[in-house]
Amino acid sequence: MGGARVGLDIGATKILGVVVAGDGTVLAQAREQTVAGPDGVLASAGTVLERLAEAIDGPLPPDVGVGVPGIVDRRRGAVKHAVNLGLGGDWFPLAERIGARAGALRHLGASPAQGHFGTGPAQGRVGTGPAQGRVGAGPPRVTLENDLNAATWGAHVLSGADDLAYVSLGTGLAAGFVLDGVLRRGAHGAAGEIGHVPVDPAGALCSCGQKGCLELVASGSAASAAWPSRDVPPAEALFAAAAAGARGVVVVGGAGGGPGRRQGPRRARSGQAGGQSGSIPMELAVSQKVSLLTCQPVEVRTMIAFPA
Structure with missing residues (x-):
C-alpha cells in the first residue's frame, strides 16, 4: 500500500x-x-x-x-x-x-x-x-x-477555484476560506468559527457559554429541529423542500435571483417530515461558491425563514 x-x-x-x-x-x-x-x-x-x-x-x-x-x-x-x-x-x-x-x-x-x-x-x-x-x-x-479548513482545501483542489467560501451545516456551523489560492486560517486559527458569533443577545444559551450564537439557528442541528427528516440529511431536505415550494418555508433570494428578490412566501405545515406541530422561528442563511456535493463552481444566496 x-x-x-x-x-x-x-x-x-x-x-x-x-x-x-x-x-x-x-x-x-x-x-x-x-x-x-x-x-x-x-x-x-x-x-x-x-x-x-x-x-x-x-x-x-x-x-x-x-x-x-x-x-x-x-x-x-x-x-x-x-x-x-x-x-x-x-x-x-x-x-x-x-x-x-x-x-x-x-x-x-x-x-x-x-x-x-x-x-x-x-x-x-x-x-x-x-x-x-x-x-x-x-x-x-x-x-x-x-x-472545515481541511474540507475547504479539498474543495479548492477539486474545483480549481482560487477564491471560495465553504460553509458546513453539521452539528454546529463553521466555514473555511481560500483567497488567492491560500487557505486563510486567521491570526489565531479561528477565521471560520462563525457558528459562535452571537446574533441574538436574548437568545438561547449556547454550549460555548454565550447566548444567541448563530449555530443555534443556522446549523444542521437547528435545521433538524425545524425540519426533521428520516431519510436524508435535514439541511438537504430543507433546501429541497424550499426548492419544491413546500408550504411552511419562506425563501428569500436564490440562485440567479439576487439576495434581495423574494421567492415566496410559501406557507406550510411545520415539521411535515417528522409529524411535529406548530412552527419554529428560524432563519438559515447560506452563501457559498462551491457546491458541497459536486465541487462545481456555483453561486448560491438563499435565506430560508420559518415564520414564528
Missing part, C-alpha cells in the same frame, strides 16, 4: 475514518458514534482505527490526517474550544494521543484477538511479547487540522 494514508473526520455526532491509496482509491471506511469528552473522543477514534485495520487486514499506513472542529494549533497538534466535542479552553494534544493509538495498531496489526484499545487481555501489551516489531514498524505521522 505504497503512499496509502489514513483520514479521520471527527465530528460531534460521528467519527468517519478512511484508508486511501496513493491514487485516491478508497480502500476501507469505518464509522463510529462520537462520545463527547477527551476520553470519549479518543475511545471513539480508537474504535474507528481498529475497524480500518481489520478492514485492510494489516497494519495501518503511517500517515494519518485528522480533521476536528475547534481552534487548532497545527504545530503542536492540539485543539481547544471544540465545545460540541466536550473539549474546552485548554489545549488538548489530540495528534499525540491519536498517534499513540494508531502506533499500537501498527505494531499489533489488526487481529481482534489482541484486544481493543485499553480493553481485553491485550491491555498494556503494546511493544511487548511476540507481536513486538512484527508489522508496521515505525511511529505514525499525525497531522491535525480544523475540519
Whole structure:
C-alpha cells in the first residue's frame, strides 16, 4: 500500500475514518458514534482505527490526517474550544494521543484477538511479547487540522477555484476560506468559527457559554429541529423542500435571483417530515461558491425563514 494514508473526520455526532491509496482509491471506511469528552473522543477514534485495520487486514499506513472542529494549533497538534466535542479552553494534544493509538495498531496489526484499545487481555501489551516489531514498524505521522479548513482545501483542489467560501451545516456551523489560492486560517486559527458569533443577545444559551450564537439557528442541528427528516440529511431536505415550494418555508433570494428578490412566501405545515406541530422561528442563511456535493463552481444566496 505504497503512499496509502489514513483520514479521520471527527465530528460531534460521528467519527468517519478512511484508508486511501496513493491514487485516491478508497480502500476501507469505518464509522463510529462520537462520545463527547477527551476520553470519549479518543475511545471513539480508537474504535474507528481498529475497524480500518481489520478492514485492510494489516497494519495501518503511517500517515494519518485528522480533521476536528475547534481552534487548532497545527504545530503542536492540539485543539481547544471544540465545545460540541466536550473539549474546552485548554489545549488538548489530540495528534499525540491519536498517534499513540494508531502506533499500537501498527505494531499489533489488526487481529481482534489482541484486544481493543485499553480493553481485553491485550491491555498494556503494546511493544511487548511476540507481536513486538512484527508489522508496521515505525511511529505514525499525525497531522491535525480544523475540519472545515481541511474540507475547504479539498474543495479548492477539486474545483480549481482560487477564491471560495465553504460553509458546513453539521452539528454546529463553521466555514473555511481560500483567497488567492491560500487557505486563510486567521491570526489565531479561528477565521471560520462563525457558528459562535452571537446574533441574538436574548437568545438561547449556547454550549460555548454565550447566548444567541448563530449555530443555534443556522446549523444542521437547528435545521433538524425545524425540519426533521428520516431519510436524508435535514439541511438537504430543507433546501429541497424550499426548492419544491413546500408550504411552511419562506425563501428569500436564490440562485440567479439576487439576495434581495423574494421567492415566496410559501406557507406550510411545520415539521411535515417528522409529524411535529406548530412552527419554529428560524432563519438559515447560506452563501457559498462551491457546491458541497459536486465541487462545481456555483453561486448560491438563499435565506430560508420559518415564520414564528
